[in-house]
Amino acid sequence: MTNYAAPRRPMPTSPFKRRAEEVPRKHFAVGDRVTHDGFGLGRVIGVEGGGDIAVLVDFGSRQERLTQPYTAMYRL
Numbered sequence: 001m002t003n004y005a006a007p008r009r010p011m012p013t014s015p016f017k018r019r020a021e022e023v024p025r026k027h028f029a030v031g032d033r034v035t036h037d038g039f040g041l042g043r044v045i046g047v048e049g050g051g052d053i054a055v056l057v058d059f060g061s062r063q064e065r066l067t068q069p070y071t072a073m074y075r076l
Helices: none
Strands: 033-036 040-048 054-058 063-067 073-075
Touching: none
Parallel strands: none
Antiparallel strands: 033 040, 033 073, 040 054, 054 063
16 A cells, blocks of 8 residues: 655645745836847837836837836846
């Protein structure tokens, strides 16, 4: 007889559960050169809320309004 133990999960109210690390927010300014995993190279042409809400990026063939979190976009 084989005994397979299930992995232990922390209780939702446990004080020992792991806390999710907060990911630093990315901020972009007008004129920043950026690269996006799906759209390629572009330039920021507009920001909303100081870059905390959304940015408008010109990728050459199209313009896209991207919102937080900018997980697929990086400043060059």
